[in-house]
Amino acid sequence: MTEFSVRSLTCEYREALLGTDVRVPRFGWKLESDRRGTIQTAYRVQVAESEDSFDAPTWDSGRIDGDQSVFLEYGGPAVRSRTRYYYRVKAWDNHGRETEWSRPCWWETGLLSPEEWKAEWITPDPEAIDPHAIEAFLLRTEFCAKPGIRSARIYATAAGVYELYANGARVGEDVLAPGWTSYRERHQYQTYDVTDLLRGGENVIGITLGDGWYKGELTWLSKRNIYGDRRAALLQLCIGYEDGSEEWVVTDRAWEAATGAIRMSELYAGELYDARMARKDWSEAGEPDGEWHGTVEVPLGYGQLVAQENDPTRVTEKLAPQAVLRTPQGDRVLDMGQNLVGRMRFSLDLSEGAHVRLRHAEVLDKDGNFYTGNLRKAKQTVEYIAGETGRVSYAPHFTFQGFRYVLVEGLELLSDESLKDGFVAEVLHTDMEPTGLFESSNARVNRLQQNIVWGQRGNFLEVPTDCPQRDERLGWTGDAQVFIRTAAFNYHVGPFFTKWLRDLKADQRDTGSVPYVVPNALEDYTSTMWGDKTYTSSAWGDAATVCPWTVYQVYGDRRLLEEQYGSMKAWVEFIRAQGDEESLWNTGFHFGDWLALDAHEGSYFGATPVELVATAYYALSTRILRDAAAVLGKDEEAGEYGRLLEDIVAKFRETFHTSEGRMAALTQTANILPLVFGLVDGEDRKRIAADLNELVRKNGYHLDTGFVGTPYLCLALSENGYHDTAVKLLLQDTYPSWLYSITKGATTIWEHWDGIKPDGTFWSDDMNSYNHYAYGAIGDWMYRYVAGLDLDDSAPAYKLARIRPGCSNEELTFARASFESAYGRVASGWRVEGGEVFVDVDVPANAGADILLPGAQLASATESGSPLQNAEGVRSLAQTEEGVRLTVGSGSYRFRFPTVDAN
Incomplete structure (x- = not known):
């Protein structure tokens, strides 16, 4: 059958x-x-x-x-x-x-209307508990439920971050709920099924409430109270009984409040937990431990509330320490073997009053000592004071750290082996579904792929942060837009970017300007830092167009594209109003090719003219807007923005080309952008591609690009006939290169190519993250041009896969990638062996693939041992100069043909 x-x-x-x-x-x-x-x-x-x-x-x-x-x-x-x-x-x-x-x-x-909220936002009575206290608040209520509970749901959120308890048990696995959004416009609430946690008779609901992103310290400017100066909780429990009746339990002034063992818990600083002040059984029925106080209402309203949109933050993996190190300075340090984001949990026997202190860092210095200089003001310190003698299991509640190394103090009497056995790292990030796999014949390239994935895991925590360790951890728009295509291969980021793009739209100014970070925790910072009143930059604000378009390409989400279209259009119209003429962006502040190496030593800004970068991105966003308008049936606007694009391209060439059709700026990035963004064609394209190849070759097959040029460098080379150069760049392991950091022991992507210099010294403490995913955007090229797994732009969601194996019998001998698309698993893999090329392709049902077998000849190529002409599932077949091109329907295929040399 x-x-x-x-x-x-x-x-x-x-x-x-x-x-x-x-x-x-x-x-x-x-x-x-x-x-x-x-x-x-x-x-x-x-x-x-x-x-x-x-x-x-x-x-x-x-x-x-x-x-x-x-x-x-x-x-x-x-x-x-x-x-x-x-x-x-x-x-x-x-x-x-x-x-x-x-x-x-x-x-x-969930709750489909604000009118359905019966609860009040509550906080401890300020007459009893300081509303600005750094201690976490405890809130509780007791109620009596009838027998015969059929179902029970809690709808809850907080102005701050919260944990929820029912009858002494933790409710759900979410961490740092309700997450980070543009709270004034969009504030998520969560739904929990607590049917199995309630019982007929006395019950207790408890809430632990911390500052979090809502009012805690954010940014290197040490801002507080960005969204409000009062923590508050909102909860309503609906109990459905077997007899058809319902009962509601809601937050109101009947709830009680206190503080407890969490004396401080901040995103950057860490946590201080004093178990001597813990209130035992506070979320269980009976007389609560210690003195409790009343609560008051906070007028925060309900109109901004939205149901949980993205996957919540959770513990997704646990890692045991790999070693216990003794540093030259005498510190005892746990080495987790992996730079990660999360928290340490320990399970230890402690004496009453024992004080355990954990400090977290990403790297050791060149002498092997614990190094925290790059954390800037972020303390990343967790302290625990034991309340009584006995076994303790503890992990911090409302904080997370970026680290590989943990300096442990207060456990000097514990042996190294016992110390190692007593700790485990809990990896935290938005709980996205893994979707992509990549592997090659080069072990360092495989490590690079692992570093890309770990960088994404560490920085996709509620928002796409730039880095997870120092006093920043913000949703930088530029980093997000250059990395989104890579991100969408490794994990299912549809819900993640749906939520974040809605925040981008909410924080977009009336002018159409898009902030550097979303949610906009920096607010008006740049007007004082750089005197700029637009509060935006090219390549950063372009997240407004690049990200929704990428989500549409990868997942086919037309609704999100339509929802964001107004934001996309506003961004392009903002740019249109900025330049001295509407087809050129040559005004305002721009980051340019941020951190490129072609500028003078110590400069953050690359040598590529910022007006060139700005106008190139202006063209890209206009092109995307034109294409989005066409998809959405807005034909008139598609025509309008198509004409604007033509004007921008013409002005770009007039302004930034020489009379010979070359780029006037002699940087790698200046040659990359016109190639990738479709700003040149014909002989000009050939000349600029050759110039780019020559720039790379003369630089010893090293890059000198920054945040703007790096994601597209290898792509520009491969698309224009220089794939071998691109592969040499990938495999380069001397500074500067992707693999250089791996020779220095990197397990995530660095912010700077020379985060650790060849002599072991560091780049400036000022800005030197060792978990900064932007340069990991090389992954997109690896998947599409090395393994050869891509999609056809005319058929979103991999309805028609585009398979172009990047075969190389000198630099790499095999590569393969697979992706769990909306239609199913699509895969491309190849290997060169014994003078032959083997290509494996998987196409899911209800989809197809356009395949190029590079260098193959119809006369000698086979599929599963038979001539291609006889292969089931092949829809079309043609010999081209590049090789054999064919289209196939769903199924698994194995192609075999001699290498070009063998031919």
């Missing part, structure tokens, strides 16, 4: 979605087929309010002809608040087969 089935159902990107305020959810599914060339020809979706009621569904799409299996919109009656819906799918294919109904999945709505 042939196999054809529906699997991996999703609603708004997720298999199970608890607590959403999306009123018209979208469904997706994948098809499993044992036959090549499978295409869905029809589908049917049903929605019901229980798994047993599909015979009388809430909505039945009926059989609909078509191949859509991504982002199908719900078409039934308006969804209701606090309701769980189940959905299932069946499909038909071009081979005449019909699937069984899929396994049902579900989504559950």
